[in-house]
Amino acid sequence: MLAFICLILGIFIGYTMCRAQYRTSKTPAKTLYRYQTPLTQQQRLYMKSFHQSDSDRIRELNLLSANQSIFLRLLKQTFSADEIAIKQQRFIVLDQDKMPYAIFEYREGHQPSKLVDQEDGLPLFLYKGLLSSDALKQDYHQLHSVKI
Incomplete structure (x- = not known):
């Protein structure tokens, strides 16, 4: 009989302790919201060409089509003193400080055309x-006559 009372008492104590832990874990933790300041113009321009890792950069290169690869080679020959970054299938020309000063984009098409536009203050050349x-x-x- 004593064993039966201890068993009932053990189940009751275990149940109340488990329920108490469940209630304390159920209360929502207070979350802190931090205000993030908006990016400056210079930071936005830098983020246009910034890659998180080398694998991201290689992945961007692998996504290029055959004509985009040819266009990249022509860009590298023309802008030999500058570095070319690729992000979202756009070719971003970087100066010595790794800041972009021009964006080139190549699209497939039957009618050859060339358009010039502005994006975030940078000239955008669409081929x-x-x-x-x-x-x-x-x-x-045109870029180097304006740049100087």
Whole structure:
């Protein structure tokens, strides 16, 4: 009989302790919300060409089509003194401080065309179906005449 009372008492104590722990873990923890300041213009420009790791950079290179690879080679020949970063299938020309000063984008198409626009204060050159080193050289001279 004593064993039966101890068993009932043990089950009751175990049940109440488990329930008490469940209630304390159920209370929501107070979360701290931190205010994040907005990025400056210079930080936004730097983030355009920044990669988290080398594998991200290699993944971007592997996503390029055959014509985009040819376009990248032409860009590297034309802008030989500058570095070219690839992010979201866009070619970003970087100066010596790793800051972008031009964005090039190549799209497949049947009608060759070239458009010039602005994005975050940077010139954006959109090439569609046009693989020409002469057009890239014109853009290079235009950028460097404005840059100086």
